[in-house]
Amino acid sequence: MAKTDRRVQRTRERLQRALIELISERGYDAITVQDIVNRANVGRTTFYLHYSSKDELFMSCHEAVVSKFRLCPLSREDLLSPEAPPEMVSAYRHLEDARALLSPIFLSYVKDSPLILRRIHDRCARQIEACLRTAFAEGAITIPLDVLANYLTGAQIALVQWWLEEHRPYTPEDLAQAIHHLQRAAIREAFNLRDSNQASRCFAERAGG
Template structure:
């Protein structure tokens, strides 16, 4: 019984996600209302609220699903020598979900902060998985946050340009481009190498 219930939940959530994407292709995100999403999905408005709190929550749930799949695919490569591979898999996931990514890029001014805040959370999770040393570190205040914000902005801007130019390069090439832009530098800061040097120098 629970299996069939789970399938119904998944199907309903997918219908709502598809309805949102269809509406985003027709009008700005800010003009889309929950009632429209439910109607486009062929569902009642109360059904929407059984699954999501708002249209923003619905959009982020779609992004979360992509990220969950990404984390599954990078698990075998969580090694400091495999950063290019992790970046390539990121662009593979984006390419596989190009409809959503294109719609986000076309409405970037409306939902930029929403998307970037969630992207920064994703990046924190990925770098958390990189930390092989379980011992806690005392980092200078704010420096890691500065680096994280810079990496998030760089990644988001690169993805937007890739999408706006019809994805002219392969995910593998884009992964190499991304890593060449952020390593060494931001990646070293977030992995702790630069921070330890700053601590030792008394900064």
């Protein structure tokens, strides 16, 4: 039984790997089941023993997709810095590198993509809430922390979706700085922190340059 389970798992991994490779090469819409089985070197009958469709196979890859949205813990200094933290810039570079894999989800090419987006949102919101709770442990917040965390998460996901869909010319560095600037303002407002003009000048200079 264990040997059979391992064989099933290996077959599924080959199909998942084949799909991810093909998405990177061609884009999701251009791929057929035949393309997938050819790349994985399995028969169509084998494919349908495991998955009913290309969409179902893609959904089986969702853990790998969701895992890309792990936020690095940020300190109070990072969150309030005029410049986007290096970890944030790096995260958006990874998103750009994974554009081909992420586009089917963010642009709703896959029937159940809202389920994956919901998981991404929930994961990120929990991480942001934990980060804020640690960074501002002694701060007096004016709105519930979970509301702030979900607001910040929703704004990020909406901007990433817009960035992918419209093929905007902004670099990952531009996007990270813009989102950080907006988040910083929201965090300062929520915790009644006196703002400065540094972030505004920093972003204006970047946008103007």
